[in-house]
Amino acid sequence: MRLLSKLALTAIAVSALVAGTPALAQQKLKWAHVYETSEPYHTESVWAAAEIKKRTNGKFDIEVFPASSLGKETDINQGMSLGTVDMIISGPSFAARSYPRLGIAYYPFIFRDADHLLAYSKSPVFAEMVEEFRKKTGIQILAYTYYGARQTTAQKPFTNCAGMKGLKIRVPDVPSYMATPKACGANPTPIPFAEVYLALQTGTVDAQENPLTTIEAKKFYEVQKAIMMTGHIVDGLTTQVAPHVWNKLTPDEKKIFTEVTREAAARATAQIKKREAELAAEFKKKGLQVVEVDRKSFVDAVLKNSTPESMGFSKADYDKIVAIK
Numbered sequence: 001m002r003l004l005s006k007l008a009l010t011a012i013a014v015s016a017l018v019a020g021t022p023a024l025a026q027q028k029l030k031w032a033h034v035y036e037t038s039e040p041y042h043t044e045s046v047w048a049a050a051e052i053k054k055r056t057n058g059k060f061d062i063e064v065f066p067a068s069s070l071g072k073e074t075d076i077n078q079g080m081s082l083g084t085v086d087m088i089i090s091g092p093s094f095a096a097r098s099y100p101r102l103g104i105a106y107y108p109f110i111f112r113d114a115d116h117l118l119a120y121s122k123s124p125v126f127a128e129m130v131e132e133f134r135k136k137t138g139i140q141i142l143a144y145t146y147y148g149a150r151q152t153t154a155q156k157p158f159t160n161c162a163g164m165k166g167l168k169i170r171v172p173d174v175p176s177y178m179a180t181p182k183a184c185g186a187n188p189t190p191i192p193f194a195e196v197y198l199a200l201q202t203g204t205v206d207a208q209e210n211p212l213t214t215i216e217a218k219k220f221y222e223v224q225k226a227i228m229m230t231g232h233i234v235d236g237l238t239t240q241v242a243p244h245v246w247n248k249l250t251p252d253e254k255k256i257f258t259e260v261t262r263e264a265a266a267r268a269t270a271q272i273k274k275r276e277a278e279l280a281a282e283f284k285k286k287g288l289q290v291v292e293v294d295r296k297s298f299v300d301a302v303l304k305n306s307t308p309e310s311m312g313f314s315k316a317d318y319d320k321i322v323a324i325k
Helices: 002-025 040-055 073-082 100-106 114-121 124-137 175-183 193-202 212-217 251-285 295-305 315-323
Strands: 027-032 060-065 087-090 140-154 168-171 187-190 207-211 226-241 289-291
Touching: 040 060, 040 140, 040 251, 073 087, 100 124, 100 175, 100 226, 100 315, 114 124, 114 140, 114 226, 114 251, 124 140, 124 315, 140 212, 140 251, 168 175, 168 193, 175 187, 175 226, 175 295, 193 207, 207 212, 207 226, 212 251, 226 251, 226 295, 251 289
Parallel strands: 027 060, 027 087, 168 187, 168 207, 226 289
Antiparallel strands: 087 226, 140 207, 140 226
């Protein structure tokens, strides 16, 4: 009887272990961002989540949380270290709070265009930054998506740097975003991304700056009258994995996460570039003024008032990035 009892208990234990194996094997991950469900950053993240699940035979079940549903951009970046978020898409300006060297990508006018930014994302200087950032924080940057050239919207048009003087303009709470408005005598005002539309609508700020695709997605054109094609920052987003996830992945899983997120980034980038090229004409049809500006007046003001070194960046990094073809 005692032997039978032991055998029965062993059988029950084995059955419980086998029954529990799938639940133990599958990992549910939270992937967060602040963008709308209509934007490629979301749709391609959803594609990537499904693709990772497929390529890992269902081991990783990733849910994508859009539109600041898990917190503002600062919150989700902090969540990577706290363990409350597993993956994010976010501008590297927030990562630069932990590792300032990454912030040079936001130095105004450092990139000529989207292709220059993408060449930088594949360069030795960026690879070095990614490695150093991971060593410092444990967070792994996997992919770079083109976000767009940041243009300026306002209630009144202007054509040069001097025309920005006194303008109360919303910018992200990052020094590099403030550099151009400050150099031109404007009043940069940090406001969380989710609150920008209301701030423009109520007159809390007069202006904001974002790529044309974001101006469309967030409907900022409804509460602004003019778009100035300043192109002062060619912007990108990084796909990042938290240390509590990355450090537990096998080499094969790391390869899958990297390949899939880079495929998703390339797909989103192609959509953004195409849409960006179409939007100036569409905004004109909506009744907005689309103004070509004296770009050199902005470049000169920034280089005079906010050199890379004065913002804590390396002149060597600046020179290497500018030289990338």
